[in-house]
Amino acid sequence: MLHTVNKSPFERNSLDTCLRLAKKGSAILLIEDGVIAAVKGTVQSAKIEGAVGNHAVYVLGPDLKARAFSEDQVISGVKVVDYAGFVDLAEEHGTHNAWL
Amino acid sequence: MKFGILVNEGPFTHQASDTAYQFAKAALEKGHDVPRVFFYYDGVNNANKYSAPQADDRNLVKLWGALAAEKNVDLVVCVAAGMRRGIQNESLAPGFRISGLGQLVEAGMGCDRLMMFGD
Amino acid sequence: MAEFEFETEGVKKTFTFMNRKAPYGTIYALEVLETVLISAAFEQHANIIFVDDGVYQIKAGQDTTAINMKNFSPTYGIIEMEKEDADEDDDIDMVWRIIVEKESLDARGLTEDDFKVSVEVLSAAEIADIVDASDCVISG
Numbered sequence: 001m002l003h004t005v006n007k008s009p010f011e012r013n014s015l016d017t018c019l020r021l022a023k024k025g026s027a028i029l030l031i032e033d034g035v036i037a038a039v040k041g042t043v044q045s046a047k048i049e050g051a052v053g054n055h056a057v058y059v060l061g062p063d064l065k066a067r068a069f070s071e072d073q074v075i076s077g078v079k080v081v082d083y084a085g086f087v088d089l090a091e092e093h094g095t096h097n098a099w100l
Numbered sequence: 101m102k103f104g105i106l107v108n109e110g111p112f113t114h115q116a117s118d119t120a121y122q123f124a125k126a127a128l129e130k131g132h133d134v135p136r137v138f139f140y141y142d143g144v145n146n147a148n149k150y151s152a153p154q155a156d157d158r159n160l161v162k163l164w165g166a167l168a169a170e171k172n173v174d175l176v177v178c179v180a181a182g183m184r185r186g187i188q189n190e191s192l193a194p195g196f197r198i199s200g201l202g203q204l205v206e207a208g209m210g211c212d213r214l215m216m217f218g219d
Numbered sequence: 220m221a222e223f224e225f226e227t228e229g230v231k232k233t234f235t236f237m238n239r240k241a242p243y244g245t246i247y248a249l250e251v252l253e254t255v256l257i258s259a260a261f262e263q264h265a266n267i268i269f270v271d272d273g274v275y276q277i278k279a280g281q282d283t284t285a286i287n288m289k290n291f292s293p294t295y296g297i298i299e300m301e302k303e304d305a306d307e308d309d310d311i312d313m314v315w316r317i318i319v320e321k322e323s324l325d326a327r328g329l330t331e332d333d334f335k336v337s338v339e340v341l342s343a344a345e346i347a348d349i350v351d352a353s354d355c356v357i358s359g
Binding site for chain 3: 106108135136140141168172173174180181197200201202204205206207208209210211214216218
Binding site: 087 | 101103115116119122123125126127129130132213214215216217218219
């Protein structure tokens with residue numbers, strides 16, 4: 001299963017619920033405002049730092065860039081992908097589950 | 101692989117329709133099929149031909165329409181959600197058609213993946 | 220306009236409807252409900268799951284008179300009836316489950332007695348397995 005989260009962890013509980021309900025080993029892709037969760041050094045960073053042990057975690061590069069984050073600000077273990085990479089993840093990981 | 105796409109938000113308030121469009125475009129470029137995009141909730145506003153964004157902004161109504169014309173993507177607007185929001189045949193932009201919610205279930209049944217974009 | 224015809228004859232998939240939002244503040248709950256009902260016409264399996272504030276959608280005693288909005292909570296009773304019909308009628312090859320996440324209930328001080336329909340109360344881990352095994356997830 002491919003989970004996507006499009007909300008900032010500062011704004012809503014979508015990431016928390018995703019992490020609670022995502023089966024170990026499933027993939028998580030952070031998109032839109034969800035990319036904020038992938039950034040190092042915030043009070044929310046521990047969530048994704050903890051998740052990389054149980055899930056393959058990805059972040060959408062175009063959304064990072066749009067929000068003035070560089071790839072070296074991304075939490076270690078999180079892979080940056082583009083839209084083509086998003087498509088590959090959807091192909092590889094099965095059913096899409098959008099946490100809004 | 102066949103990707104069905106569900107768009108649940110309009111072209112401006114949320115990024116959902118942009119992300120869905122970029123996903124659909126990338127999937128088609130990789131040689132996948134996107135047989136149908138279903139527009140539900142405020143997503144029906146993506147089909148509003150009277151939408152007139154400023155010239156320096158992207159126009160998702162036209163971008164979706166171009167995808168339909170060039171790549172044969174079936175753009176379906178939910179009739180019930182559209183009626184609530186004043187989207188009728190007269191206000192429909194080129195490339196879109198109005199049909200029932202059953203077309204979403206069919207896309208889920210007939211595609212390898214149903215990708216959902218909303219808020 | 221490229222009207223596409225899907226080959227759906229004999230296709231049986233499992234849809235998960237993930238309800239996470241409280242009713243009335245936004246339209247999401249209502250429009251997910253409409254999709255659930257349509258999927259019955261195609262005899263598809265369905266997990267109708269309530270998590271987070273979605274659990275408030277099925278709370279008994281909703282009265283929308285004073286906000287002048289349609290009280291759509293009776294529709295959950297129709298969903299329950301569809302589920303029971305499918306359970307009882309051998310000719311209907313459709314399994315529906317109405318599920319509430321225990322963690323969401325506990326966090327909100329609710330119990331299953333607060334609901335207008337009968338539900339399965341399952342843990343997050345149990346729900347994760349069910350959702351993971353489904354073919355399409357529609358959330359609202």
